[in-house]
Amino acid sequence: MNAALGLLPPGHLEEPTPIVIVGHVDHGKSTLIGRFLHDTGNLPDGRLAAAQTSSARRGLKIEWSFLLDSLQAERDQGVTIDATRLPFALSGRPFVVVDAPGHRMFLRNMITGSADAAAAVLVVDAAEGARDQTRRHAWLLRSLGIRHVIVALNKADKLDFDKARIAAASGAIGTLLDQVGINAAAVIPLSARHGDNIATRSTQSSWYGGPTLVEALSAVPHPVSQSARPFRMSVQDVYRINDQRAVVGRIDGGQIEIGGEISINGGALARVADIKVWSAAPPVRAVAGQSVALLLEPEIVLARGDLLHAPAHPPQAAARLRARVFWLRSAALRSGEAFSLRLASAEYAVTVVAINSVVDIADMSDRAADHVPPEGFAEIELAAARRILFDPFEPGSPSGRGVLVDAHQQVVGGAALTGAAALAPNAVFPTSSAVAPGERAGRKGHDGAVFWLTGLPGSGKSTLARLAERTLFDVGVDVVVLDGDTLRAGLNSDLGFSESDRNENNRRAAAVARLLAEAGQVVIVSLISPRAADRALAREIVGPGFHEVHVSADSQACEARDPKGLWAASRAGRLQGFTGVDAPYDVPAAPDLVVTTQNTPLTDSVEGLVTYIRGAVAAPGPRGTAG
Numbered sequence: 001m002n003a004a005l006g007l008l009p010p011g012h013l014e015e016p017t018p019i020v021i022v023g024h025v026d027h028g029k030s031t032l033i034g035r036f037l038h039d040t041g042n043l044p045d046g047r048l049a050a051a052q053t054s055s056a057r058r059g060l061k062i063e064w065s066f067l068l069d070s071l072q073a074e075r076d077q078g079v080t081i082d083a084t085r086l087p088f089a090l091s092g093r094p095f096v097v098v099d100a101p102g103h104r105m106f107l108r109n110m111i112t113g114s115a116d117a118a119a120a121v122l123v124v125d126a127a128e129g130a131r132d133q134t135r136r137h138a139w140l141l142r143s144l145g146i147r148h149v150i151v152a153l154n155k156a157d158k159l160d161f162d163k164a165r166i167a168a169a170s171g172a173i174g175t176l177l178d179q180v181g182i183n184a185a186a187v188i189p190l191s192a193r194h195g196d197n198i199a200t201r202s203t204q205s206s207w208y209g210g211p212t213l214v215e216a217l218s219a220v221p222h223p224v225s226q227s228a229r230p231f232r233m234s235v236q237d238v239y240r241i242n243d244q245r246a247v248v249g250r251i252d253g254g255q256i257e258i259g260g261e262i263s264i265n266g267g268a269l270a271r272v273a274d275i276k277v278w279s280a281a282p283p284v285r286a287v288a289g290q291s292v293a294l295l296l297e298p299e300i301v302l303a304r305g306d307l308l309h310a311p312a313h314p315p316q317a318a319a320r321l322r323a324r325v326f327w328l329r330s331a332a333l334r335s336g337e338a339f340s341l342r343l344a345s346a347e348y349a350v351t352v353v354a355i356n357s358v359v360d361i362a363d364m365s366d367r368a369a370d371h372v373p374p375e376g377f378a379e380i381e382l383a384a385a386r387r388i389l390f391d392p393f394e395p396g397s398p399s400g401r402g403v404l405v406d407a408h409q410q411v412v413g414g415a416a417l418t419g420a421a422a423l424a425p426n427a428v429f430p431t432s433s434a435v436a437p438g439e440r441a442g443r444k445g446h447d448g449a450v451f452w453l454t455g456l457p458g459s460g461k462s463t464l465a466r467l468a469e470r471t472l473f474d475v476g477v478d479v480v481v482l483d484g485d486t487l488r489a490g491l492n493s494d495l496g497f498s499e500s501d502r503n504e505n506n507r508r509a510a511a512v513a514r515l516l517a518e519a520g521q522v523v524i525v526s527l528i529s530p531r532a533a534d535r536a537l538a539r540e541i542v543g544p545g546f547h548e549v550h551v552s553a554d555s556q557a558c559e560a561r562d563p564k565g566l567w568a569a570s571r572a573g574r575l576q577g578f579t580g581v582d583a584p585y586d587v588p589a590a591p592d593l594v595v596t597t598q599n600t601p602l603t604d605s606v607e608g609l610v611t612y613i614r615g616a617v618a619a620p621g622p623r624g625t626a627g
Helices: 029-039 047-057 072-077 104-113 132-143 163-179 213-218 437-444 461-474 484-488 499-518 532-542 555-561 566-571 602-617
Strands: 017-023 084-090 093-099 119-125 149-154 186-189 232-241 244-253 255-257 261-264 269-276 285-287 291-297 307-309 316-327 338-343 346-360 365-367 377-390 401-405 411-420 449-454 479-483 522-526 546-552 593-596
Touching: 017 029, 017 132, 029 084, 029 093, 029 119, 029 149, 084 213, 119 132, 119 163, 119 213, 132 163, 132 316, 132 377, 149 163, 149 213, 163 186, 186 213, 232 291, 255 269, 316 346, 338 377, 338 411, 377 411, 449 461, 449 499, 449 532, 449 602, 461 479, 461 484, 461 522, 461 602, 479 484, 479 499, 484 499, 499 522, 499 532, 522 602, 532 546, 546 602, 593 602
Parallel strands: 017 093, 017 119, 119 149, 149 186, 449 522, 449 546, 479 522, 546 593
Antiparallel strands: 084 093, 232 244, 232 307, 244 291, 255 285, 261 269, 261 307, 269 291, 316 377, 316 411, 338 346, 338 401, 346 365, 346 377, 401 411
């Protein structure tokens, strides 16, 4: 077998206990870890000297965080970017410490950095107290199932280790943790910079009778052995070893032995003919945590993402799931959006079909909502076109931990699968395209996007849209116009002009525009869309490819044109709720583009819009030339 497979020989040593360190940026996580490793004699050779050298260059005596922040970008910015994992030992017991990012832009790295942690140290500045990121970290620990939490009240020297002030800070953080269902194992006043109450007791806090950080970590319960769970192994790949097919993967739970029977995806049965590991004699048995290659009898054609499991203990299988999500994208999450759900090595096309509740980060309460804000927590439902095999999320195990990935292969949310959801009478199972956006762009020569033209009636939206459509089509752009009147003659013919009907008119237009843009088309929407809230909803529905274009002309100019006679009809009282007369128009506050049609030649207005669109989608120039 090849070393590139990453197969490791079975180990007989005690598995290290993972401890994640979390906290708001600048509350001292990396400083605490650096000082802790130094004071407990766990620093790798040469690391202290390197940190002293780096500190000296910056005019510092010793900056303990430099022991951890090995990336130059981290030192320059003063924040932890990625999750750093370092081993250490206390009285011979092995641990691994995970320094998880605290800055909001690096929270997505924390999901993977702390997913397997047995306990957490929540670092809180004793003087500043809990911040928004502290609250998010606390809820994320709950979402990940980490219940053993040690609070490090760092920088207690700023409070002169005053008993009353520290008691107040301790009470506040205890209340916060109570709100998310976490009972702190210890709240320790300490100073990472000066080493107080880390490895030895501080002389400045003689009143404190609780454990030092070392004592608190030594008391962390040993992780539950995953080997005692039912057998689970996700197929990472399939290789040929001589004339045999080897199924490669990491055992996530349980154990397997030669001759043992397994089930594949809840169906076919096979027997383990042999077990291979890298650079070691073939074992008779393999256990959770090991990467192995299994030879099966009979040989079954398998692929990445298939699940091997104990026949007597199958996983759940459902096409509609409940999930607890931590949302990472800068735009809100709404029902109807489609993603890929990555679960171990498997990947499923899913659609968000319901948002059941959202956490109010201010008071940690659940509330009803129609969207999940950035960095928000929510209970949602996912639907897939085929059944998903999963074990429900369980604290202290890898079960049910997935991530949501968008069409650009960006991780946009962490998802803990909590169980199967009841099928609604009108249950639908949307599917995602089998063609990636990059493939479409490569074929068409440009990206898909939506250009939402908004303005008063008579401002020139439809005229501008149709002339831009002609110009763009002539240079090879796949372009389509969604005009308000055209939509109302067909798709939206059942809608009137009440406020709710106008909202629905805009929502449908945005949903169609998104589908067309995902198919690689440049979509020009010509719609009055007078309400800023409706345009904001359209932006959220479409996503990153949305561009708001304000077609600007004042009411006097629009009324003077009155190409459809609607202004006159409204003034005469024959048309109610007409935008610009007896219904308001919210002028865009910060549009992506303003096209003035009032005193500007039409050709100039069209040229300005076309130039913007071509730049936004990287469209080609005239045929045979670069744009």
